[in-house]
Every structure is written in C-alpha cells, then in structure tokens.
Amino acid sequence: MKSERQEELLVRWMDDELNEAEGRELEELLQEQPELRALRDQHALVRRDLREVYTQGDDIPYGDFFQSRLQRAIAEEENTLETPAPKAATGWKEMFRWWLAPVGVGAMALAFLAGTRVASGPEAEMVAAGGDSPLLYTPEGGITAHYQAVDDAGANVIFIEGLAAFPDSLDLMAGSRTEDESDLHLVRHEQKVF
Amino acid sequence: MARLSPEGDGGGGQSEDEVSDLKLVEKCQAGDYRAFDELVTRHRGKVYAMIQNMVRNDADAWDLSQEVFIKVWKALPRFEARAKFSTWLYRIVHNVVYDWMRKRKLASDGELNDETLRESRIAAGSRTTPGRDARPDEALDNEELRERIESAMDKLSEEHKAVILLREVQGMDYKEIADVLEISMGTVMSRLFYARKKLQTLLSDEI
Structure with a gap:
C-alpha cells in the first residue's frame, strides 16, 4: 500500500470517517503494523485537550463596539481611498442618511448658539472640505470632536473634548449675546449630501 | 441572529x-x-x-x-x-x-x-x-494543560499547526481545509497525519 494511502486511511480512521471497504483495508494495515493501533486512542485524548485549551467560536468581546467601529473604519477607508467604492457603497451611504439629520440639527443648534455669542470672524467660518462622510469641525485649538454611532440606542453621540463649561449667565433661550464671549466654543458640522 | x-x-x-x-x-x-x-x-x-x-x-x-x-x-x-x-x-x-x-x-x-x-x-x-470561575485546583490543572499543549503546538511548524487548529479545534472538513489553505486534499491528509503524530510524540515526551 502506498504511503499516501496509508496516511489518508489512518487520518480518516482517527476521525471515525472510514466506510466499510476502507475499514477492511485498514484492518490489513493494522495487522502488518499493530503499533499503529495506539495512534487512535492517543489522538482522541489530544483532541480533547486541544478543544479544552483553544477557542472554538464564542462571540467576539464587545461585539456591538466591534460592529460600530468596523462601520467607522470602512467609512474612513472609503474617504481615504479615492478608488471606486464597492457596489455596496451605495447601501453604506444609505445607512448614514438616517443619522445625518439629527447630527445636522445638533450642529445647527450649536452654530445658532454660537451666533448669539459672537460677531462673525474668521474662526467661525465653516471650512469646506470634500469627502463622503460628515465632518465635525472645531475651530479652536485644543478642542477635538468625534462621533460614535450607538446602534442599540438608535443615536449618534458627539464627543467634544477640551471644551470649557458654558457660563451660567448664558441664556440659551434668549438668543442674545452676553458679556463673556471668551467662553464661546463653536462646533460646526459639515455634511455632504450623498 | x-x-x-x-x-x-x-x-x-x-x-x-x-x-x-x-x-x-x-x-x-x-x-x-x-x-x-x-x-x-x-x-x-x-x-x-x-x-x-x-x-x-x-x-x-x-x-x-x-x-x-x-x-x-x-x-x-x-x-x-x-x-x-x-x-x-x-x-x-x-x-x-x-x-x-x-x-x-x-x-x-x-x-x-x-x-x-x-x-x-x-x-x-x-x-x-470558560464562562465560569474554575476552582483553584481546577484552575491549576487548566493552566498546566494550557501550558503543556501550547508548548507542544509551538514546536510544530506553521503548516502543521494550521491543519491541527482548523481540523481539531474549528472542526473543518478536509475539503474546506484544502480550500482555505489553498493546498491539495492529499497534502491536507499528509500534513494531518504527520502533525498528529508529531504532536503525540511531543506531548508524550513532556509527561
């Protein structure tokens, strides 16, 4: 018997996958080499230990975060690369439409709030930029902003870091300017309609 | 889902x-x-x-x-x-x-x-x-087992290690292993045979 055939028979025997004819073929081999009989029992123990030690397929840790980060990474990837997007890109963009509105409204509210606090100046200008995904723009140095889609809540959260607290003197409903303009922090949101 | x-x-x-x-x-x-x-x-x-x-x-x-x-x-x-x-x-x-x-x-x-x-x-x-906390004696046993198995697996070639993991742990069939690793069925069987034999030898040497 060729060695390749022997190897295949022995492997399939260890896996309990031999048919009747192959079983007879194997018996002949085992009569010639009885020491091979131990292979199967030993392998069963090794397999049990391997399955004890190695992971077989539990869910990934932080699965929801995994999905949302993946969406973000793909969106960034598509913006970075100027190569034609995959066919599915249309659907991807479709997915974003639903949250453009609330993010846009939030940005408009912040812009309106800022407009009540300062005269227009170069720092308050909207920066136009290309790209297919929304851009959070913070005009002051030291302030950063990013967003995170929270699928379970059906919402998007904008994180603004480095922003000082609004003063108590600010009347959000009045729409008029107050004395302390230094507390102004403007966050604008730019979006491109897909 | x-x-x-x-x-x-x-x-x-x-x-x-x-x-x-x-x-x-x-x-x-x-x-x-x-x-x-x-x-x-x-x-x-x-x-x-x-x-x-x-x-x-x-x-x-x-x-x-x-x-x-x-x-x-x-x-x-x-x-x-x-x-x-x-x-x-x-x-x-x-x-x-x-x-x-x-x-x-x-x-x-x-x-x-x-x-x-x-x-x-x-x-x-x-x-x-595992999802439950093991008792201290169980944990020690598990740790010893893990070290023993990983030490033996480390000594296998990457090719042998791959077929062992795909077959024994992931439970893939031979054809799927061949497709994933882009090798022939004959090579899968041969690698499995020698990898198993080597692993058995390594583990028995450690006892």
Missing part, C-alpha cells in the same frame, strides 16, 4: 447557513449594508476564535478581526458564489494572520524569541472562556 453551525462534508449540498450566507452576500452586492452587518455578526465569533488561536493575544485578535472584515467588505463585489462564503472568509483570515505574522517577524529583526512569545501568550492567557 443565526450563528454559524458546524457544516457538513463540504462536498455536495449547501447547509441552510450557507444558503443564507449567499443570500446576504447577494444583498451586500446589491448595495444593502445591513446585510453586511448581519454577515459580520454571524461570523465574527468564529473569525475571532480562529485568529485568537493563531496569535494567542486577545487585543491583536480583535484588531485583526476588524482588518479581516474590512478586506471582506472591499472584496465582496468580486466574490463569486462558486465557493462557500465561509471558506472564502476563512481564507482571508488565514492570509491576514500570516501577513501579520510575517511583518511582525520582520519588524522584530531577530529579536523575537521563544521567551518573548511565551510571555506575550501568558499575558494574553486571560481567555474569554
């Missing part, structure tokens, strides 16, 4: 999961991102497990899983239903992990030695499973 179940012989008919995978792929290709999201949810556990078993580090496995699905997203328009989606996916997993290992080895410029590897594995040893 449906989870991937162990598949059949891989030769003839398609399992329900596979049919469903292909439907999701078709939807992805027609522009439905939700379908992609579902595909990821369905396969992420197994993808992560495969990577974790190869790199033995939770954080790296998590990041590499992201990389895998980004590659899947980019390549999906070119996927043809002649192959099983899961096989195609696992081939990407295999390539991503081997690229990562190669780069890591090059970056280490010879500084990567067995001791470094072992330390990183011990640090990553806080596995996400």
Whole structure:
C-alpha cells in the first residue's frame, strides 16, 4: 500500500470517517503494523485537550463596539481611498442618511448658539472640505470632536473634548449675546449630501 | 441572529447557513449594508476564535478581526458564489494572520524569541472562556494543560499547526481545509497525519 494511502486511511480512521471497504483495508494495515493501533486512542485524548485549551467560536468581546467601529473604519477607508467604492457603497451611504439629520440639527443648534455669542470672524467660518462622510469641525485649538454611532440606542453621540463649561449667565433661550464671549466654543458640522 | 453551525462534508449540498450566507452576500452586492452587518455578526465569533488561536493575544485578535472584515467588505463585489462564503472568509483570515505574522517577524529583526512569545501568550492567557470561575485546583490543572499543549503546538511548524487548529479545534472538513489553505486534499491528509503524530510524540515526551 502506498504511503499516501496509508496516511489518508489512518487520518480518516482517527476521525471515525472510514466506510466499510476502507475499514477492511485498514484492518490489513493494522495487522502488518499493530503499533499503529495506539495512534487512535492517543489522538482522541489530544483532541480533547486541544478543544479544552483553544477557542472554538464564542462571540467576539464587545461585539456591538466591534460592529460600530468596523462601520467607522470602512467609512474612513472609503474617504481615504479615492478608488471606486464597492457596489455596496451605495447601501453604506444609505445607512448614514438616517443619522445625518439629527447630527445636522445638533450642529445647527450649536452654530445658532454660537451666533448669539459672537460677531462673525474668521474662526467661525465653516471650512469646506470634500469627502463622503460628515465632518465635525472645531475651530479652536485644543478642542477635538468625534462621533460614535450607538446602534442599540438608535443615536449618534458627539464627543467634544477640551471644551470649557458654558457660563451660567448664558441664556440659551434668549438668543442674545452676553458679556463673556471668551467662553464661546463653536462646533460646526459639515455634511455632504450623498 | 443565526450563528454559524458546524457544516457538513463540504462536498455536495449547501447547509441552510450557507444558503443564507449567499443570500446576504447577494444583498451586500446589491448595495444593502445591513446585510453586511448581519454577515459580520454571524461570523465574527468564529473569525475571532480562529485568529485568537493563531496569535494567542486577545487585543491583536480583535484588531485583526476588524482588518479581516474590512478586506471582506472591499472584496465582496468580486466574490463569486462558486465557493462557500465561509471558506472564502476563512481564507482571508488565514492570509491576514500570516501577513501579520510575517511583518511582525520582520519588524522584530531577530529579536523575537521563544521567551518573548511565551510571555506575550501568558499575558494574553486571560481567555474569554470558560464562562465560569474554575476552582483553584481546577484552575491549576487548566493552566498546566494550557501550558503543556501550547508548548507542544509551538514546536510544530506553521503548516502543521494550521491543519491541527482548523481540523481539531474549528472542526473543518478536509475539503474546506484544502480550500482555505489553498493546498491539495492529499497534502491536507499528509500534513494531518504527520502533525498528529508529531504532536503525540511531543506531548508524550513532556509527561
């Protein structure tokens, strides 16, 4: 018997996958080499230990975060690369439409709030930029902003870091300017309609 | 959400999961991102497990899983239903992990030695499973078993290690292993035979 055939028979025997004819073929081999009989029992123990030690397929840790980060990474990837997007890109963009509105409204509210606090100046200008995904723009140095889609809540959260607290003197409903303009922090949101 | 179940012989008919995978792929290709999201949810556990078993580090496995699905997203328009989606996916997993290992080895410029590897594995040893806390004596036994098995697996060649993990741990059939590793069935059987024999010898030497 060729060695390749022997190897295949022995492997399939260890896996309990031999048919009747192959079983007879194997018996002949085992009569010639009885020491091979131990292979199967030993392998069963090794397999049990391997399955004890190695992971077989539990869910990934932080699965929801995994999905949302993946969406973000793909969106960034598509913006970075100027190569034609995959066919599915249309659907991807479709997915974003639903949250453009609330993010846009939030940005408009912040812009309106800022407009009540300062005269227009170069720092308050909207920066136009290309790209297919929304851009959070913070005009002051030291302030950063990013967003995170929270699928379970059906919402998007904008994180603004480095922003000082609004003063108590600010009347959000009045729409008029107050004395302390230094507390102004403007966050604008730019979006491109897909 | 449906989870991937162990598949059949891989030769003839398609399992329900596979049919469903292909439907999701078709939807992805027609522009439905939700379908992609579902595909990821369905396969992420197994993808992560495969990577974790190869790199033995939770954080790296998590990041590499992201990389895998980004590659899947980019390549999906070119996927043809002649192959099983899961096989195609696992081939990407295999390539991503081997690229990562190669780069890591090059970056280490010879500084990567067995001791470094072992330390990183011990640090990553806080596995996400089992779900219950083991008793102290059980934990010690588990730890000893883990060290014994990992030490033996470390001594296998990458080719032998791959077939052992895919067959014994992931439970793939021979044909699927051949497709994932892009080798012939004969090579799969031969590698499995020698890898098992070597592993048995290594483990019996350690006792």
